Amino acid sequence: MIDNKRRILLKGSLGAGAVGVAVGAGLLTPGTVLAAWPKTAFMAEDQSTALKDLLGSDSIEDSDKVKIKAPDIAENGAVVPVTVEGEVSSAKTISIFAAGNSTPLIASFEMSESSVPFVSTRIKMAKTADVVAVVQTPDGLLGAAKPVKVTIGGCGG
Amino acid sequence: MSDIKIRAKSSNGVTTVKSLMSHVMETGLRKDKETGEPIPAHFIQEVTAKWKDQVVMTALWSGGVSKNPYLSFKFNGGEPGDAIEITWFDNQGNSETGTAEIS
Numbered sequence: 001m002i003d004n005k006r007r008i009l010l011k012g013s014l015g016a017g018a019v020g021v022a023v024g025a026g027l028l029t030p031g032t033v034l035a036a037w038p039k040t041a042f043m044a045e046d047q048s049t050a051l052k053d054l055l056g057s058d059s060i061e062d063s064d065k066v067k068i069k070a071p072d073i074a075e076n077g078a079v080v081p082v083t084v085e086g087e088v089s090s091a092k093t094i095s096i097f098a099a100g101n102s103t104p105l106i107a108s109f110e111m112s113e114s115s116v117p118f119v120s121t122r123i124k125m126a127k128t129a130d131v132v133a134v135v136q137t138p139d140g141l142l143g144a145a146k147p148v149k150v151t152i153g154g155c156g157g
Numbered sequence: 158m159s160d161i162k163i164r165a166k167s168s169n170g171v172t173t174v175k176s177l178m179s180h181v182m183e184t185g186l187r188k189d190k191e192t193g194e195p196i197p198a199h200f201i202q203e204v205t206a207k208w209k210d211q212v213v214m215t216a217l218w219s220g221g222v223s224k225n226p227y228l229s230f231k232f233n234g235g236e237p238g239d240a241i242e243i244t245w246f247d248n249q250g251n252s253e254t255g256t257a258e259i260s
Contacts, residue, residue: 037202037203037217038217042217042219078223078224079223079224080223081227083229098221101221102186103219103221105219105221106218106219106221106222107216107217107218107219107221107222108216108217109214109215109216109217109230110214110215110216110217111214112211112212112213112214112232114208114211114213114232114233114234115213115214115230115231115232115233116171116230116231116232116233118229118230118231119214119216119228119229119230120227120228120229120230121216121222121223121226121227121228121229122222122223122226122227123221123222123223124184124220124221124222124223154223
């Protein structure tokens with residue numbers, strides 16, 4: 001048992017060295033080094049964990065100030081157009097979740113001072129579920145959900 | 158991989174940017190239909206948009222964004238002729254930049 005732990009510790013310190021080598025060899029992406037891509041949030045299997053990791057809280061206030069435009073029925077889950085608009089004076093981030101996906105967090109958009117709280121993109125949905133949008137404002141998280149019926153899922157294969 | 162298509166239009170002091178990127182956006186969850194081997198994850202993780210060297214929006218993405226991603230956003234400011242620059246970085250260390258002028 002003790003031997004085992006020592007081994008893990010050893011592996012750990014070796015691992016740290018290997019990361020440097022991997023970066024040098026271009027095995028690790030410069031993207032992940034440059035920016036803080038929130039891996040834990042994106043890997044999270046439920047929305048609440050993803051939100052806590054991404055925005056520090058999962059308490060969302062349902063708000064009609066958050067508008068989601070998405071189709072009622074998506075024939076192809078691989079391409080579901082989603083537009084999110086926040087009728088707020090200031091938004092820090094806009095995040096989009098597909099509640100039925102194995103990792104629900106799809107995208108998070110960081111706004112700048114000049115941003116208008118508006119984003120539009122196309123997402124993959126595994127099955128019929130809610131598209132959830134969360135707008136981070138200085139007063140907290142505002143959210144809305146829009147159910148989308150998916151005829152053919154877009155995540156498997 | 159090819160260029161990023163960007164269209165930016167200013168109207169009443171607000172610039173609307175629409176862009177189309179060319180990327181496979183593999184989640185890493187799919188399997189090759191013939192061999193059964195998992196297809197490695199390969200997707201854009203970050204997109205930054207600049208207006209005259211000022212970052213106006215950063216997008217953080219998972220493989221849940223559709224193949225050949227479409228992205229549209231808006232910002233206050235921007236005049237016809239101003240430069241818009243969009244750069245993406247993927248999880249395999251690739252990146253690409255596209256530019257356009259606001260019309």
